[in-house]
Amino acid sequence: MIEIDGITKRYDGITVVNNVSMTIEPRTVTVIVGTSGSGKTTLLRMINRLVEPTAGAIRLDGDDNRSMPGFELRRRIGYAIQGHGLFPHRTVAQNIATVPVLLGWNKARIDAKVTELLTLFQLDPAAFANRFPHELSGGQQQRVGVARALAAEPNVLLMDEPFGALDPIIRAKAQADLLAIQRLLGTTIVLVTHDMDEAFHLAHKIAVMDKGALVQYGRPAELVKDPATAFVQTLIGTSERPFRLLSIETAGDAVEPGPAEGQPLAETVSQRDALSELLWSGRAALPVAATDGTILGRVTLEGLTRRAAKPQ
C-alpha cells in the first residue's frame, strides 16, 4: 500500500504539486493522467524520492519512505520511463541485472532471474541476452526496460509514460503484457500517461491531476459517471463516455447464457472491442470463448448497450 499524505512540491516558490493525498491499494494499477505540466512526473518521482517533497509524507506499507537512504529505497521500487533509459554500453542481460547486482545477489540467482524475465517478456534468452540495446527494436527495448525495473522483484513499479514512444500496435501488445504480468506477480503499479484510452484500459483507479492538484481519484466508471470538474469531463470526452465504460470490462464480464452464431470472441477482449465486432459483423449476438476454446455463452448488442448507458 502506498499512502500519499499531503504531498506538496515547490520549485522557487512555484507550487508544482499541491497538497496531494491518495491511498494506492496493493496489487492494483493506478494511472495518473492530466495535461502536460500538471505535476504527474513530479508526484511519481516523489514516491521513490528522485524528488524530495517540500511538505507531506509518503508511506510504503506503513513505513515513511524517508526511513532509509534514497538509493536503498529506489532498489526496492521498480522504475520504468519513456525512452526506456537502457544503458547503451551494457548487454540486455547486464541491463536487466542492474538492481540485482547492486543488491549483491549471487550469479546463479541473477542468471535465473534474467532468463525468467526475458522469457516472460517473450524475448528468447539465447538470442537476446547478449545483445546491446541498440541492436533491439523500440518495442523490444521498452520490454527490456520494464524487465529491468522488475528484476529485483519489487512490490511497487513506477512507470512514467512507458509506452509513449511505441506505435499503436506494439503499444496495445505492451499494455496487454503489462496487465498479464501485473496479475501474475501481484505488483502494485503506478503509471503516468497522456493517453486516456490507455488509462481506461489499464487502471483499477485513475488519478486526475490539474495544475498540481489532484482533482479526482476513483475507479474509471466513477470518473465517467461523476466527473468532479469540467476538466475531468473534458479529459474523458463527452462523446466518448459510453465507450469508456465499455473499455473498462472484458467480454467475459458481459457473458449471457444462450446460443449465438459466428466467430467466437475471446473472453479477454474489452466490451468495447466486442461491441465493435458485433456492429461490424451485423449480428445481434456473438459467442464468447475461454482461452481453452470452450464456449462460455454470448454477448449481445442489447446487453452491451445497457452496459454503455449512463450508470444509475
Place this chain on the structure above:
Amino acid sequence: MRAWIPHLLRAALLVVLIAFLVSPSWFDPLLKPLVQDNAPAIYNQGSLLTLTLLHLRTVAIATTGAIIVAVTLAILVTRSFGAEFLPLSRSLVNVGQTFPPVAVLALAVPILGFGEKPTLVALFLYGLLPIFENTLTGLTTLPPSVMEAARGSGMTDRQRLFKVELPLAMPVILAGIRLSVVISLATATIGSTVAAKTLGEVIIAGLQSNNIAFVLQGGLIVGALAVLIYDGFSAIERVMARRAGLAARS
C-alpha cells in the same frame, strides 16, 4: 578493398620508423644529398633510438599527470558539490593552455634547474585543456534518460560515476587525451633548449651546424610518432564507442 590502403600505409610507416631508429645508416644514401660534402647525414651525437624513447617517456609522464589532474578536476566540477568551481577551474586550465610553453620553461628553469623537469611542467600545463574540456563535455552530455534510469535503479553517486558516466564518456575523454598527446609530442622538442633529452636535440644540432638532414630526421621521427599514436588512439576510441553503443547507428 579501399579500406586496406590506410592500414597498409600505417604499417609501412611503422616499419620504416623502426628500421630508421634501429639502423639509421641504411638511410644514409637518402639523406646524403641534403648535406655539404663532409658533414654527417645521420645524427651522430647520440642514439636516435634512445632519444626517441626518452622523448616518448617525457610525453608519457607529462600526459599521465595531465590526465590524472584534468579528469579528476572535470569529475569534481560536474558533481553537485563542485559545480560552483566550474568557471574557476575552466579559467585556470585555459591559462595553462595559453601560456606559451617556452615562457613556462624560462620561468621553471630557475626553480627546477635544467633538464627534464621544466619540460614536464610545460607539457603538463599545455596538455590539461583538451583533456579537461573533453571530459567535461563527455560527462555533461550523457543521455538524460540513461542518467534518470541510473538514479532510478538505486545507484549511489559513486556507482553512477564509475558504472555509467565514465564508461559512456570514455570515447570523448580518449579523444581529448589523443589531442593532448599529439600536441605534447611536438611541443616536447623545445625541451631540448633547456637540456632535456628529447628529439629536439637532433633538430637543434641541425640548426646549429646548418645541417638540414638533422632537422629533417628529427622532425620526421616526431611526425611519424604523432601520426601512429594518433591513429592508435582513434582505433581504441572507435572500439570503445562501439562498445558503448554510441557509434553503432551509423
